[in-house]
Each structure stands twice: as C-alpha cells, then as structure tokens.
Amino acid sequence: MRVQYPLVLSLLSVAQSAPTAETKADFSQLFSEAATSKIWDTARNSLDQLPDRFPDNVPSTGADTGQYIFSAISAWTSGFFPGSLYTLLERNIKYPSHFNLPNNTPDDTYAQLLSLARSWADPLHAQAFRTNTHDMGFLIQPALRKDWELTGNQSSLDAVITAAHSLASRYDARVNAIRSWDSLKNKRHSISDQNTNFLVIVDSMCNLDLLFYAGHHTGNQTLIDIATTHAHTVRRDIVRKDYSTFHCCNIDPATDAIKFQETVQGYKDWSTWSRGQAWGILGYTQTYQWTKDPSFLETARGLADYFVKRLAAARHTHPYVPLWDFDAPSVGGVVPPRDTSAAMVAANGLLLLHQALQGNSPYYDQALRIVGQVMDLSLADPSVGWESILMNATINNNEYSNTPSNNTGLVYADYYYLQFGNLLLQMGYV
Template identity: 65%
Template sequence: MKLNILPFLSALSMGLALPSDAPSRRFDQNIGIDLPALFSETTTAKIWRTAVDSISQLPGKFPNYVPSTGSNIGQYVFSDISAWTSGFFPGSLYELLERSVRFPDHLKTGSVDPEDIHDQLLDLSRQWAKPLQTQAFRTNTHDLGFLIMPAFQKDWELTGNQDSLDTIVTAAHSLATRFDPRVKAVRSWDSLVNKRQNITNKETNFLVIIDSMCNMDLLFYAGHHTGNQTLIDIATAHAHTVRRNIVRKNYSTFHCCNIDPQNDQIKFQETVQGYKDWSTWSRGQAWGILGYIQTYRWTKDAVFLQTAIGLAEYFVNRLSKSSHTHPYVPLWDFDAPTVDGVLPPRDTSAGLVAANALLLLHQALQGESPYLDHALQIVRETIDLSLSHDPASLTLSPNGKTAVPAGNWDSVLMNATINNNEYSLSRSNNTGLVYADYYFLRFGNRLLEMAFA
C-alpha cells in the first residue's frame, strides 16, 4: 500500500510547525532524561522527505552535507556512492524503521497508520540500501564499515534478510585484504595528497587513521557470525597498532600516522583534518572512543576498555573546562584558537559520535559511571544550539549578514565541520552532515535499547 504522507511532508516544506509532541515522560527520576526532540515528528519528516524527494538520485548519488553558504544553502549536496559517507543516510532510514518495529510509541508520525508507516519505511530503506551492495566488493577503501554496517546490519537483524548478512561478510573479506601482517594493521588510505603531503607509494608508506577503529566493527561482526577467527584477529591486531601509534600518553590522539611497512617504524604522526599535528581533532577523538568501546565489547580485553575510558576522560574534560557558551557542543579541534573574540567552528558530528560512545561505555561499566550524564549533556546542548528544525531559531552565515531560517535546512543538525585544516585542498565548516544526523537518531535508539526512554 502506498502511504499518503503528503500532509505530513507538506507542513515541513512550507515551514509550518508540525503538531507538537506530547511532553516526554522523565525516563529516570535520578537521571532526569527528558529529550523529546530526539523522537520528534519533525525529525522523522526531514529524513522521510529527503528519502522521497531524492529517490531519483539513486543508484549513484547519496546525501552528504548541507552548506550554510552558496546557491544551495540549506539543501543537501549529494556525493558519489563511493564516498565514505554514503552508508549513513540509508542507516538513518533503518534507525526509523527500527523504531517502527521495536519502539512504535517513539516514532512520531501524526495520524498515519503505524502498519503503513512500517511498510513504507522498509521499502524506502531497502531502495536506498540496495545500491550499496556493490560497494562490498571494494578493496580500495577502509571505510567499508561506514558504508555497509548502518543499513545492512539493521536489515539483517530486523528482517532476517540473508542477502544483508552476505553483504556484510563480503565487505569484511574485502576489508581484510588491506591487512599487512608486517604492520599488524589494516591500511586506511592508499594515498595522502594535500598542500603539504604527496604520498602515493604504498611500498614505503602505510597510512593509518584514528577513524579506522570504527570500521573494525565490521570485521568483528562478520567474524563472529561466520566463525572466522582470522577476521577477529585482524581487527584485534589493528586495535593494538592504533593504540600504540596514534593514542598519546595522555589519551589525546593524533589523526594519522604513517608507518614504513618495510621496518614497522613510524615516519610521522600528524593531523589531516584537525588544527595542528600536536592538537586534538575532536571528531577523531570521538571516533577513538567509539572504536575502542566497540572493540572491548567484542574482545572483553581490559586494555581496550581502559583505552576507551582514557579517551573518554580526555574528551569530557576538555568539554567541561571550556568557558564559552554550550561548552558540550565540541569545537572542531579542542586546541583551535579563538581569534578576535570569534570561536572556532563547532562540530556537532564529533559530539554525537562521542555521545553514542559514552552510552556504550556507561553500559560496559554496568551503569556505574559518569558517562551517561556527559552523553546527555552533549545531546541537550546540541539540541539547544544546533537543532535545525526549530522554526523560531535562525542561523547566521559565516559573513554574519545572511539570516537563514533553520527550519529550511534539509539536515536535522547544523554546526558541523568536515575539514578545516590549513593544508586541506577543500575546507568546509558550519554545515549539516549526514552522519551527524545518523548518530543523533542512533543515540535516541540506544536510549530506548537501554530502557532509558
């Protein structure tokens, strides 16, 4: 049955306020969780509208970022399917599908019949996920976890679709081809070309980045589902190598390291997206927390739990010691300077990745931790500062002149930074990001899974 969602979407497209959600109950009287925006009807409508209106972009293009300047201000820019971000929009649809299946009282869709919502969501999710199956055969990227897991893990777990599990296993074996036993790591990048580096020789260079830790979940998942110990061992070895070469003694992180595969010696440690080589890029730190707590959940190795705790402590300490407004919405880099009273760009994607990781860390510590409170504070302040669908809010473009109604933005969140490094060939900040929205929805579902919502 085709779902009539025109009234649901047209209210959003005309900039009208949708019916307000009923006040959310306090999920835990001791914690005081009260974040109705996580489950709002308007958030659902934004994802749904993009899925319906952009279906013609398939199979080759996927939502990536929403610029705050230029001719398409507030509208999604689409990237080629090969972009590392392409898995997140289908993943967002599957997060909504999961709500319709497991938590229907938290999927706000007005008066539309829940059964029709489920059927239409499943159809949309699979339409957006199917083209990504071709990406599972790639051996030229380490980002297969980001490309494959958000959609296909959910499809397998919610529907039992064997094709989805097969896609995950195929992708894992593709990723495993990038493992080098001399370095005991999976190669992240085949090259690094910017205004400072021109590295293309794979015989003498082996590039590893902190982001790679989140792609190890693909190897663990496929390894445990198929009984393949080799995939598990590769992921575990990689985690040890990253810990040794990218995590600093104070549990801050480099972004990238280059290892000579011929002698396993470090050639350099630097940042490609953060402020300086010695600084701490906030999203990289967040990737590290998430990657190591995921690794601990699979291995139960205490060294990985301690690494996740150390990385988390560094992250939340830097937030808590910040003196600017909304300190829990991270700056793009913790060490980027304020210039003439102007704060450096924020990165809501860093905050949402970290918030998800902190929930997992709180769960691993069996609820005896401060990390739930920190995660909630990140999300509260992000909603307050950066929720784009609040019709009453405005955001100014970087030149300070053009007021943009936040309700006109395609993405749920604003104030994200892709890359602001001085040597980057393309700098981009103050955007919406498809993966910030994905982790926003994922955070809400994690709260539901943990019975906090």
C-alpha cells in the first residue's frame, strides 16, 4: 500500500542529499499565480490566432525574444496549449485551494476558464481525422480527453476515439509497428519512399496511451493489441541493452530488417537524446499501467534508472536539469544547452512509475529533485515579459537539422510542468 506524505516532509529527505540549489526551490511555485496568469493571459490575448495557429515556442534571441511563436494547427505541438488550459480547469474544479488567479471570483473563473479552454480546443476536433501523422495522442489527448472527463462532452470523447482509429491506420503488420514519420528530410537524408522505408521514433511511445484509452472505452481489442505490439517493437529496435535509447530507426517493411538506428534531434547516433529518453520513461510507464506486462515495467525502470544515473554523474551546476543530449560535450568550458522539456516529461514519468510501484521506489524523490532544480534554474521571471513558464528548453540541436533551436521556452515543457503539479495533487502528496 502506498504511504502518503505531505510534500513539505518528503522534501526533507531530498534536501539532505541534493545540491544546494535545490534546497532553495519553493515548490509552491508549481501552483503559483504567476504560472497560472501566463497561461490565462496568453489564452485571452491570442484569440485572434484561432482557429489556425497555436503557441509553440518562445525564442531567447531576435525580434521575438520572450514572445510566443505560433505554429500552424497541423504542428504536433498544437494540443499542448489547450491541454494546459484544461489542466488548470481540472485544478480549479478538483483542487481549488491550489488554483491561484488574482481578481476573479470562483464562479467567474470557472466560466471564463472553460470558455477559453473550449475556444482553444474546438479547432482540434477536425485534426482527429488525420492519418498523415503519428502524433495524434499529443494533438488530441491533452485537451479533448480532459474535456470529456471534466465536462462529459461526448463530442470530445468521439474525437478521441476517431483519433485513435486514425493513428491505428498507420500500423503495418509486416513490421509490427505504427509508422512514425512518412518522410525524413534534413541535411543528411531525403527519405520519402514508404515502400522501402518505415520510420519509427521513440516519441511514439507517448501516443500509445490514446490507443489504450479509446480501446478500453469502446471494447476494441484491436486498438489495444496494436499499441501493445508497437511497444514491443520499440523495445527491440530502439531501446539499447543498457536502457539508453536511439531516437529513430528505419525498418525495411519488406524484410523487417533494420536499415539504420540513429538520431535526428540528439547529438550523435550513438548518444542519448535526453527528451527521447524521457518520452520512453513516460510511454513505457503508461503502457505498463494499461497492460500490467512486466516487460514494460522492466523497460520503464531501466530507462528511468539510466536517465537519473546520467543526471547524478553530471558535474555542472543544476545537474538534474538535463543537457539536451546526455553526451553533448562542453565547448570552451561552456555547458551545452539544457532541455527543461526533457526534465518535465521525465519527472511526470518518474512520478507515474513511483505510483505503479505502489510507492516503493526512489522515483518520487528523483522527480522532485528534477523539478526543484528546474524551478531554481529555469522559471521565467514574470517581470521580464517572458510568455512561457519555463526557459532553457531545446527543440533540436542536431548538426544535420535544417532549423536548430535551443534555449527556448516550449509549450510542452509548460504543459508537463502543470501536469506534474496536478499529479502530485491526485496522488495525495500535497
């Protein structure tokens, strides 16, 4: 049986062994007025971007420094900002003592927040029919699943189920996997022939939750089997023996032979891209929660232990805020870019893994250590006009990338930051 501790008491054990920076972290910032206001203000002030454009990233240089860059709704990131609004709505409904927004009465806040969340989520319904991307979980689940669960909106559940079938259409029984990318074009590759190439990436593990959710809601075993089979294929072809991960593999669909295993967003093919490792932790933990297959629990633990081991071995300041790639070198004594999105994805995965192990694990303390150092290093000062909650994220810093980008705010880093706070509340740790 899981033992619940107040957050302030559990932090004592963390602080005893953690770097000095962590002891300064104020975990009330997870539920701060400043964080809530950033999401609220962006939602209200950017309604003119709808229905076609959604918050994506916040650059640290150039004319748009500190301001959100908006991407087309087709971008894989478009579900996260509406998801953040629904995360706040959930907090407002279930945990009002941890929802902070100035100058609003409770009734007004709920009505306004639901209206904003629906305004940003409604355009996503049409995205549920897409079969040209594997990112259906990222696009649909953060907002529309929450809309169904919090308000009973049947059209949102219908969109979730439609999206699951759209994702399942990308499954190929010859390779026992869902196709992640239809093509790969950068300074290294120009791959577009789907008859001879089948690209699978580790990120795909976090889209399987959509299939399990829809499969169990509708009694569709095919959706469940596709998700389970894909997870086994990723274990075989992307997870290394030491539980580090490749980012991408290319499979010959005619022979099921691996054509290459490499990275598209990390440092080198042999290295470990930290956000990819984090996607694996979260995705395999979710998959274990649905299947109770011990091989998935073993994989989730192996990935988590590798992630934390690499953090613990770092010798720079705030070592638990991961480098964008664990193997990226310092140049001239300068620490490589960090990735707070990798930190927050991993922290959520570690917390769920701790729950799956019924509280008998080191992963709760490790998750708090990561989040404490993220807050100490990377919470953006509201007074400087930085629109995202967090800084110090990396989109892609690979040498072959057509559009490298680091030291940014990222909409999904903020989403997982807010989600982490809600998970702590749901699990009774605050």
